[in-house]
Amino acid sequence: MASKSETFRKHKSVSYAKWGYIFITPFFLTYCIFSLIPLVSTFYNSFFENYRVGLEQIGPKFIGFENYLEVFRQGDIIKYFYNTVFIWLVGFIPQIIISLLLAVLFTDLSLKLRTSVFKSIIYMPNLIMASAFSMLFFALFSDNGPVNNMLVSMGMKEGYRFFANVGSTRGLIALMNFLMWFGNTTILLMAGIMGIDTSIIESAQMDGASSPRIFRKITLPLIRPILVYVLITSMIGGIQMFDVPQILTNGKGNPDRTSMTLIMYLNKHLYSKNFGMAGAVSVLLFIITAILSGCVFLMVYRGKIGTGGLKK
């Protein structure tokens, strides 16, 4: 390429354009082979009857939208969708409230809190292996586990059977999701709050506005893009909820499939090689996540999210 140096001008010469293509080729080649083709193939498979009964292979036979109709006819997907959304919400609502509170506390310089240690600790669970974390909770809250031991020694007659009750099982999954994500959310919201021009807040203080009022009328509206971003990415993450409930309930979604999530349902079909149904479920999940991803894309594209959390 050194031979092209005679064409060197102030602006980059056209001849370098091909290097752009060369540098991005590995990415796009890999993406096509390992993501795009599989995605197309997933759509394709969803139109075929293709499963196994014992040793007998049924299909593949083209049946149009029959798999989709079957998914809704069985009705399980509605139940699992509800489970997923319910568990996500129970984790997300305290998460956003506590994260907002922490972000405000951490960015309030008059309090002089030692934030870095706390930030480090609350972010830590985000990096923990979800399946190990879930296994840990299963051991801790099992019928003879440490938590029940403590409850008994504190005077309860007999332990509480956490995994035999709908509320406590869902609650524990939500608690784990909360613990794993509130640190991350706090850091994002902090970045948003620190991006606010301090002179706005100072002048509001001069005018005698109280701090709750400043929070409601200035901080909250200004970090709205980041709040929306957190909400949507958390929804996308919520739809992908798998490791925690899968390990906690051993893939069964006990009690009575009330903690079975959408991806656990997909996993069940994939595992039993019921490819038609798995395809239909995948496509439905793709549509939901694609809509949500589209929202994130628009936010990033319009420059609302980027370096420093918030762009002006």
Next chain:
Amino acid sequence: MSADFMNASAKTSVIIKRVLAYVFLIILIFICLFPFYILMINSTRSHPDIQKGFSFLPGRSLIFNIRNLMSNDQLPVVRGILNSLFISSCVAVLSTYFSGMTAFGIHAYRFRLRKAAYLFILLIMMVPTQVSALGFIRLMSDFKLMDTFIPLIIPSIAAPIVVFFMKQYMESSLPVEIVEASRIDGANEFYTFNRIVIPILKPAIAVQAIFSFVSSWNNYFLPALIIESPRRKTLPILIAQLRSADFLKFDLGQVYMLIAISIFPVMIVYFFLSKFIVRGVALGSVKG
């Protein structure tokens, strides 16, 4: 700034607020760390000790539990650790190197599809891998790659979120002039990328390598569908296997030990690098 106006009552109210904030924070930290504290204690206690009830003090069976777990025929734990380490290291290297390359291609060159390529990467950034898992598995079995590490490693060459982060970083710290200067010195484009751009990207690469490593180390969904033979299993698969075995008949000392092995190494490394990582999260703003 309001020191002049600050009278005694305002000062007390700040102190009360500080105390309340610390109480709140300490409660949260307690909830965050308590499960890991019990994990630490119980991984040092033997099965009969654990069954007797909970204790706040560590036991003496740490070495005993490690030895039992390592020699357990049902759970190839040593293999599991090595497999997880190998896969995660490869993923960290490939995803950061090629994401840097992709971001550099888009950042430094002007070509016709430049904008379209970047928009495409932004568009697919959030699409979860699970939705194409069916096609992925079928393709891998057509390629005869089931039950190998390749499907767990090679796809990480295309990591849209890492590309996005690298691109963000380049916009703030890689002026195109550096590339032009290197050209004038007669360097070829690959040389420029490897010897000049990569060193500049080091901080971003370090953060993203950690995230890629950790997310591969923790990954359960795909490996569980791809890997079958015991000697290729990774740690999350072993944990799932432990869960599906009859839990109560199992040696609880070993159960806690395996969880501890999966969690504590990441935790220890994290606490050494936490400031760095937390800053990375705030800067990147987007994380999968």
